Amino acid sequence: MxxxxxxxxxxxxxxxxxxxxxxxxxxxxxxxxxxxxxxxxxxxxxxxxxxxxxxxxxxxxxxxxxxxxxxxxxxxxxxxxxxxxxxxxxxxxxxxxxxxxxxxxxxxxxxxxxxxxxxxxxxxxxxxxLAPEVTRQLVGRYAARIRPAEGTPNDVGLTRRELEVLRLIADGLSNGEIAARLVISQETVKTYVSRILTKLDLRDRVQAVVYAYRTGLVT
Missing domain, CATH: 3.40.50.2300 (Response regulator)
Incomplete structure (x- = not known):
């Protein structure tokens, strides 16, 4: 057991x-x-x-x-x-x-x-x-007071699709919701998420949300 x-x-x-x-x-x-x-x-x-x-x-x-x-x-x-x-x-x-x-x-x-x-x-x-129904309200409401971090996601080579997925993560969407929005499979979404975390040297989706707001990717 x-x-x-x-x-x-x-x-x-x-x-x-x-x-x-x-x-x-x-x-x-x-x-x-x-x-x-x-x-x-x-x-x-x-x-x-x-x-x-x-x-x-x-x-x-x-x-x-x-x-x-x-x-x-x-x-x-x-x-x-x-x-x-x-x-x-x-x-x-x-x-x-x-x-x-x-x-x-x-x-x-x-x-x-x-x-x-x-x-x-x-x-x-x-x-x-992340509780999807409150992510934008909880983090986004405070975003205007977050000091922007130096650099942008593009500085580390995210593709257009990876940037799109990162924005949707920051909006609080689950993998299933992102898949439906972009008309791709959940496995493909997981692959994109993994690449994003690796390229940005982030631990998980929570850090990805914080990063997206700090870099101004989401406002």
Whole structure:
């Protein structure tokens, strides 16, 4: 049997934390290895418990979720952990910064339990999770305040089609939706996504979205 996915839940609101832990712990393929109420505790516990995924709130005392995510999943992290940020609509700026810090995805706190479970499994499996229905609102609303990065996607040799796919990723479309929009197969979309990530030296789709906004490819 495959070992269950080890999950650490971090949220300063006890009711939400307990609710998440109850939902996650009821799944045979998931195991809650710890709970905590601030980012500092999350970093400390992750070092001892080695979870596969940390479900992370953003606004917390002592150490917020952004700083904790940077320590857990950012460049130079001693033992990188995948982080799933859970947030609300009024935290646009914080979510953008969390994604830059290394989070593998985000969900809204009022998402159905099935989406939370899907999100944990998705990022544990090495993929990124973007909630398509909120990506443009969540990242795009903050895009006007993002300092543009130097260079453009064309500087690293993306083809016209790859640029088109990158724009659609940044719009929050799934591989299936991109395939339908461009009238190509999902396998072809996966190939384009892989090439884009390789050429831009990005880890996943979340970083691709951030990159697209920072370079002005999407406005």
């Amino acid at each position: 495959t070992a269950p996915i080890r999950v650490l839940v971090c949220d300063d609101q006890a009711l939400i934390r307990t609710g998440f832990a109850t939902i996650i712990g009821a799944q045979p393929d998931l195991a809650v290895v710890g709970e905590c109420g601030n980012g500092r505790e999350a970093v400390d516990l992750a070092g001892r418990l080695r979870p596969d995924v940390v479900v992370m709130d953003v606004r917390m005392p002592v150490l917020d979720g952004i700083a904790a995510t940077r320590l857990l999943a950012g460049v130079g992290a001693a033992h990188p952990v995948k982080v799933l940020v859970v947030t609300t609509f009024n935290l646009d700026e914080y979510v953008y910064e969390a994604l830059r810090a290394g989070a593998s995805g985000f969900l809204l706190k009022d998402a159905p339990p099935a989406q939370l479970l899907h999100g944990i499994r998705t990022i544990a499996g090495g993929a990124a999770l």
